[in-house]
Amino acid sequence: MAQAKAAWVDFKAIKSQVSIVQILERYGILQSLAKSGNGDRMSGACPIHGGTNKTHFRVSASKNCWNCFGKCQSGGNVIDFVAKKEGVEFRDAALLIQKWFPRAVSEQQPEVAAAVQQSDPVVPTVSEDSPRQEQTPVIEPAEADQPHSNPTLKFALNKLDAEHxxxxxxxxxxxxxxxxxxxxxxxxxxxxxxxxxxxxxxxxxxxxxxxxxxxxxxxxxxxxxxxxxxxNLELFNQHRATTCDSDAPLVVVEGYFDAIKLHQAGYERVVALMGSSLSMEQEESIVRLCKEDGRVMLFLDNDEAGRKGQADALTRLSKRLYAHTVHLGSREVQPEHLSPAELRAVLPFPEGRFP
Ligand SMILES: [Zn+2]
CATH class of the missing domain: 3.90.980.10 (DNA primase, catalytic core, N-terminal domain)
Structure with missing residues (x-):
């Protein structure tokens, strides 16, 4: 690779900040692995030697390492995995990882990447007090400017039961x-x-x-x-909110079902944070989604976490947009539980848009 000569590779940062889970996900291998130990341990057929025995390839998310107990007997860290998989030198593998996960290397805490996110939504927090460029010698300036994103899925679940x-x-x-x-x-x-x-x-x-x-x-x-x-890189329903007509301000809610219920009630300009706190990336996406008329309405749950998240989001978004909050008085409710009539009373529905 052309850049290999000049690039400084911080192997230690890559090994500690890019998770084996992210690497397996990128290769589309993650979904094929069986999980145990609350998701920490995974096993499957070895993707390095192309084995078929479903127990030979073992991964530990917490230790961020992998091993093959079959034919190739290889193992190691994330860089070893990419080196074997791509058939390249260790250093070139590190450069590849750095290119694939430029921001992950700079800002993601390893425990966030490795964590099994099974509980109620908690947005992984990102340190906001650090000038990221200075802290991250692994990132080349040109790459640091690239957008970072979740990889697209290489499959779709097509046998879901919609009648449940x-x-x-x-x-x-x-x-x-x-x-x-x-x-x-x-x-x-x-x-x-x-x-x-x-x-x-x-x-x-x-x-x-x-x-x-x-x-x-x-x-x-x-x-x-x-x-x-x-x-923290996505807003649920963002692609629909961006394509529907934007007479109405963008409404920001916490949960999937809040967004879905607003949509069902006829309010389509809605996105969900998938939690009660606004990440820096979500803030940028909201600003982009609101570029037409600059109006955003925060409609988080009226409970302690929601009120705290809403106050923080309001402070930050007010600096860049016309940001308002939806007032529900003292009722501890969430948008999902309001009837269409109650939603119409608190949201500026575009004329004639509700069923
Ligand atoms: Zn193997």
Whole structure:
């Protein structure tokens, strides 16, 4: 590679800040692995020697390493994996990783990447007090300017059950379920969950979130997201919010179902943070989505976390947009639980747009 001569590679930073999960995800291998130990340990067929024995290739997310106990007997860290997979030298593999994950190397905490995000949405926080460029000698200036993103999925779940009773219990209509591609997943990593497709701004599928239908049992998370997926880079429903006509201000809610219910009530300019805090990347996306009329309305849950997240988001967005909040008085409610009539009372629906 042309840049190899001049580039400074910080192997230590790559090894500590890019997770094996991200690497496996990028290769489209992650989904084929079986998980155990609360998602920390994974096993499958060895992608290095192309084996078929489904136990030979083992991965530890927390130790950020992998091993083949079959034919090739290889193993090591993320750089070793890419070197073997690409058939290149260790240094060139490090350069490749640096190119693939320019921002991950600069800002992502390893435990965020490796964590199994199974609980209620918590947006991974990013240190805001650091001038990122100075801290990150691994990043070449030209690469640091590149947008960073979640890779698009190389598959789609096409056997989802859209008739699962949970979706109706949640008050969703057949049209809404179809529009959002929701359905119960009978197998794979999301087995037992309602799958919720997440798209990037361009409308490409980047992940499925899982919502357990009902109250989950011991050790089962209410929500499930794929390892390595960085939800702080996305806004749920952003691709629909950007294509619908923008007479109405952009409304920002917390959860998937809040956004879905607003959409069903006829308010399409809505995105969800997938949590109660606004990431820096989400802030940028909101500013971009609001460039036409500059209006944003924050409509987070009226509970402690929501109020805190809303106050912070309001402070930050007010500096760049006409930002308002939706007032629900003292009721501890979330947008999902309001009737269409109640939503019309608090949101500026475009004329004639509600059913
Ligand atoms: Zn092997």
């Amino acid at each position: 009773p949970y979706l109706r219990e949640r008050g969703l209509t057949e049209d809404t379920i179809a529009a959002f591609g929701l359905g119960y997943c009978g197998k794979g990593l999301l087995r037992g969950y309602i799958a919720i497709p997440i798209h990037n701004m361009e409308g490409e599928l980047v992940a499925y979130a899982g919502r357990w239908p009902g109250v989950p049992g011991e050790g089962v998370g209410k929500y499930k997201l794929p390892q390595g997926f960085r939800k």
